[in-house]
Amino acid sequence: MAATSPADDFQQTPTRLYSLDALRGFDMFWIMGAEEIFSKLAETTHLPIFEGIANQLTHPAWNGFHLYDLIFPLFLFMAGVSTPFSVGRDLEKGKSRNQLLLRVIKRGIILVLLGIVYNNGLNIKPIAEIxxxxxxxxxxxxxxxxNIIFLYASERMQIFFFWFFIIGYWLLLKFTAAPGFHPGDLTMEGNFASYMDRCFLPGRLYLGIHDPEGLFSTIPAISTGLLGILTGTMLKKTGLSQTKKVLRMVVIGVIFLVLAQIWNLDFPINKNLWTSSFVLNVGGLSLLLMALFYYIIDVLGHQKWAFFFKVIGINSILIYISGKFINWEYATGGFFNWLFQLVGNPYNVVVGAVCYVMLKWLFLYFMYKKKVFLRV
Incomplete structure (x- = not known):
């Protein structure tokens, strides 16, 4: 019998992708403190390579794109990728769409409430201050x-809705504006999305006149989730070789990046507004990263190196919200102050940033070994 390459095998329906957990962990790694490591390296060494990386790990003030802008949409994309493996699996087991609809809505509401707690703590405040x-x-x-679209729409209709939301959002912002501004104004004060948030979103906005996670700009973010769902559906298919799955993600990812740059000429790439060109840009990068992790981990079978990221990815929400309840900086100083003194200036701040990340990882590893996972 002739041997076959792992990449050419037709896999049985997978129940969970190791690469997805690893990529989620890689994504969270940067916001759990890794960006601070490069920031401190840039400050202490002044080497162009570290300064360049540190700059990419910041957000542009308005238009433009840095790699740090990918973290949030990549996480949403991966939430979509997991849908066919979770919600889709339950559909296959015979659960009704209405049952799963209630679960999906419940999860969405819980995440909204967790976000409010994360922003404001547990203290009771006037609505205007929340x-x-x-x-x-x-x-x-x-x-x-x-997920509601996934439950009730065919794959072809999911593709339709992906384009419907981002094209519709583009047209809305192109032909409307806040009162007193010309149609198509995309400044922070003049754009239609921020104006709608000022009119209808209760409480305070993050920047007073604008909120980067506002309600209206969530519309195109649905397309980011749908792209993940479509990707997960493709990865779950058994009639498609793993090589072709990787190639599809790469080809579509590159096409999206090209389209994003073309659209950018009329509708700038802007994370603050989650513009349609931004959706395609981060969608393309998300597909390329998913293809890379899937090929190395699930196709070639190289998993050991990714365990560090899997530990983070499998408890990503826990480590994200932990900073509201655990003083990680204080704990890091308590455990590693002797090491900072031993290293001395100026590199003690770099060592401190590394220890900060490692302490969080050890906490997650302990939870992993105890099989304690925060599920929403």
Whole structure:
């Protein structure tokens, strides 16, 4: 019998992708403190390579794109990828769509509430002082609507809705504006999305006149979730070789990046507004990263190196919200102060940033070994 390459095998329906957990962990790794490591390296060494990386790990003030802008939409994309393996699996087991609809709505509401707690703590405040919009809230709402479409629409209709939301959002912002501004104004004060949030979103906005996780700009974020769902559906198919799955993700990812740059000429790439060109840009990068992790981990079978990221990815929401309840900086100083003194200036701040990340990882590893996972 002739041997076959792993990449050419037709897999049975997978129940969970190791690469998905690893990529989710890689994504969270940067916001659990890795960006601070490169920031401190840039400050202490002044080497162009570290300064360049540190700059990419910041957000542009308005238009433009840095790699740090990918973290949030990549997480939402991966939430979509997991849908066919979770909600889709339950459908196959015979659960009704109405049962799963209630679960999806419940999860969305819980994430919105967790986001409010993350922003404002547990203290009771006047409504005017509460920030309702949040990263978790946007993930919750976009995940919820994308999953509702998954439950009740065919794959072809899911593709239709992906383009419907981003084209419709583009047309809305192109031909409307806040009162007193010309149609198509995309400044922070003049754009239609921020104006709608000022009119209808209760409480305070993050920047007073604008919130980067506002309600109206969640519309195109649904497309980010849908792209993940479509990707997960493709990865779950058994009649398609693993090589072809990787190639599809790469080809579509590159096409999306090209289209994003073309659209950018008329509708700038802007994370603050989650513009349609931004959706295609981060969608293309998400597909390329998913293809890379899937090929190395699930196709070639190289898993050991990714265990570090899997430990983070399998408890991603826990580590995200832990900073509201655990003083990680204080704990890091308590455990590693002797090491900082031993290293001395100026590199003690770099060592401190590394220890900060490692302490969080050890906490997650302990939870992993105890099989304690925060599920929403």
């Amino acid at each position: 920030r309702f919009a949040s990263v978790l809230g946007r993930i919750g709402l976009a995940y919820m609507f994308a």
